[in-house]
Amino acid sequence: MQHLIRNIIVESPSKVGNLGLVTSAIGAAEGDIGDIKLIKSGPLTTVRDISVTCRDEVHLETVIANIEAIGNGVEIHAVTDDVLKAHEGGKIAMKSTIDVRSLGDLQRVYTPGVASVCLEIEKHPEQAKYFTSIGKSVAIVTDGTAILGLGNIGSVAGMPVMEGKSVLLDQFVGLSGVPILLDTSDPDQVVETVKHIHQGFGAILLEDIGSPHCFEIEERLKAELPIPVMHDDQHGTAVVTLAAVLNACRATGVDPTKATVGQIGLGAAGLAIVRMLLAYGVKDVYGIDRQPAAIERLHNYGGKSKETLDELMNDCDIVIATTGVEGLIKPEMVRKGQIILALSNPNPEIQPAEAIKAGAAFAADGRSVNNVVGFPGIFRGALDAEAKQITYPMLIAAAEAIVSHTRRGELIPTPLDPALHLVVARAVEEAAAKEKQSQ
Numbered sequence: 001m002q003h004l005i006r007n008i009i010v011e012s013p014s015k016v017g018n019l020g021l022v023t024s025a026i027g028a029a030e031g032d033i034g035d036i037k038l039i040k041s042g043p044l045t046t047v048r049d050i051s052v053t054c055r056d057e058v059h060l061e062t063v064i065a066n067i068e069a070i071g072n073g074v075e076i077h078a079v080t081d082d083v084l085k086a087h088e089g090g091k092i093a094m095k096s097t098i099d100v101r102s103l104g105d106l107q108r109v110y111t112p113g114v115a116s117v118c119l120e121i122e123k124h125p126e127q128a129k130y131f132t133s134i135g136k137s138v139a140i141v142t143d144g145t146a147i148l149g150l151g152n153i154g155s156v157a158g159m160p161v162m163e164g165k166s167v168l169l170d171q172f173v174g175l176s177g178v179p180i181l182l183d184t185s186d187p188d189q190v191v192e193t194v195k196h197i198h199q200g201f202g203a204i205l206l207e208d209i210g211s212p213h214c215f216e217i218e219e220r221l222k223a224e225l226p227i228p229v230m231h232d233d234q235h236g237t238a239v240v241t242l243a244a245v246l247n248a249c250r251a252t253g254v255d256p257t258k259a260t261v262g263q264i265g266l267g268a269a270g271l272a273i274v275r276m277l278l279a280y281g282v283k284d285v286y287g288i289d290r291q292p293a294a295i296e297r298l299h300n301y302g303g304k305s306k307e308t309l310d311e312l313m314n315d316c317d318i319v320i321a322t323t324g325v326e327g328l329i330k331p332e333m334v335r336k337g338q339i340i341l342a343l344s345n346p347n348p349e350i351q352p353a354e355a356i357k358a359g360a361a362f363a364a365d366g367r368s369v370n371n372v373v374g375f376p377g378i379f380r381g382a383l384d385a386e387a388k389q390i391t392y393p394m395l396i397a398a399a400e401a402i403v404s405h406t407r408r409g410e411l412i413p414t415p416l417d418p419a420l421h422l423v424v425a426r427a428v429e430e431a432a433a434k435e436k437q438s439q
């Protein structure tokens, strides 16, 4: 496991080279350094806040001991948990977009003024998208059955993930994501519940709903609701994975449609990745899963299966894994020149550095090849186009937009670039408009 993030506050004499001593000590203990913030720079001493990812508490103790062993005035002041701190009080809030300072404001925003807007919407329901926030709101619906790769830990335990998705929708594309935590995973009840609440939203994002029930839930909601519905773990992930595959093929001079691709794990993410690759025109897509029913679904969509993990690893140029099983791919299974996308969160099937060391030409994990690169722009584009569905042409347009926005040497662009989400949103909107015209 590699997901214990701690902030180590270190004071050292203000002398060139001391930061290097500290980072070397952390590196020698295999701590993974993130942000380094300068807290105080005085004539005598300097204080820095160093974010370090460790495997577990025991590993953290080793990192701390290594820093303390430097001596010569290097001291640890505190070890804090900034991840937990960032979650105090939650990460989202419903805020107003209008100030109420006078009686006039009150009467405009609330009664009696508001009544005339209600009556206008009653007469012309389509006006709701101009006079309410509905068109900018996305319900983030989970039943808590496949929270990241942590399994069925329940909706409430999954709330930090849903709040995270909401933060990303807000900050990257200006949409309001509202978590809806279900206490049922029965498809009939989920579909009924979402149908009963859908009219308050412009779109529905299904999140971390496990397979196979996620397939039925999404298909039924898509068929029965007049607004876009997308299970992000399926199609958001598939879009970003297709973009990563296209970029890797471009860099290695491989024709993606002729590459042999292996998908390990055919759940929500894996089956959608297979479907997306086939829709793009990749002919040789193989899969494996420990569940026979998952293999049957693979065959139904036109994918081919392999008998064992070893066979898949041996035969495929590009390997993608979404099993939730940390360390499933062993370095000795990696073939020279292979492209490996080990996408399980929070811990990949193989660490990218390990895969590269074992001979892979490209390797990435679920931190970089992550649906955050796609879903904000996909939802923004679909809502801007007033699309009723998110279709394959819209998803492929999103993947191609991501590819067009990738700089040389990158496998996938950073989601921190606001221009990326804009480019994806425009591509999706244009694809939706084209589909409308052709109908």
Ligand SMILES: NC(=O)C1=CN([C@@H]2O[C@H](COP(=O)(O)OP(=O)(O)OC[C@H]3O[C@@H](n4cnc5c(N)ncnc54)[C@H](O)[C@@H]3O)[C@@H](O)[C@H]2O)C=CC1
Binding pocket: 146, 147, 148, 149, 150, 208, 209, 210, 211, 232, 233, 234, 237, 264, 265, 266, 267, 268, 269, 270, 288, 289, 290, 291, 294, 321, 322, 323, 324, 325, 328, 343, 344, 345, 346, 365, 366, 367, 369, 370, 371, 372
């Ligand atoms: N990087 C990204 O953007 C995303 C990553 N993921 C990650 O993918 C993983 C799976 O997520 P979902 O598809 O939603 O879960 P899921 O539960 O729907 O699918 C997991 C599948 O893997 C199969 N599996 C488990 N162990 C296996 C093994 N040893 N060999 C072969 N197959 C095996 C299971 O039978 C199941 O079909 C999670 O860790 C999640 O964090 C999911 C969505 C997005």
Ligand SMILES: CC(=O)C(=O)O
Binding pocket: 147, 148, 149, 208, 232, 233, 344, 345, 366, 370, 371, 372
């Ligand atoms: C990124 C994401 O949606 C997942 O790991 O489930």
Ligand SMILES: [Mg+2]
Binding pocket: 148, 207, 208, 232, 233
């Ligand atoms: Mg997810």
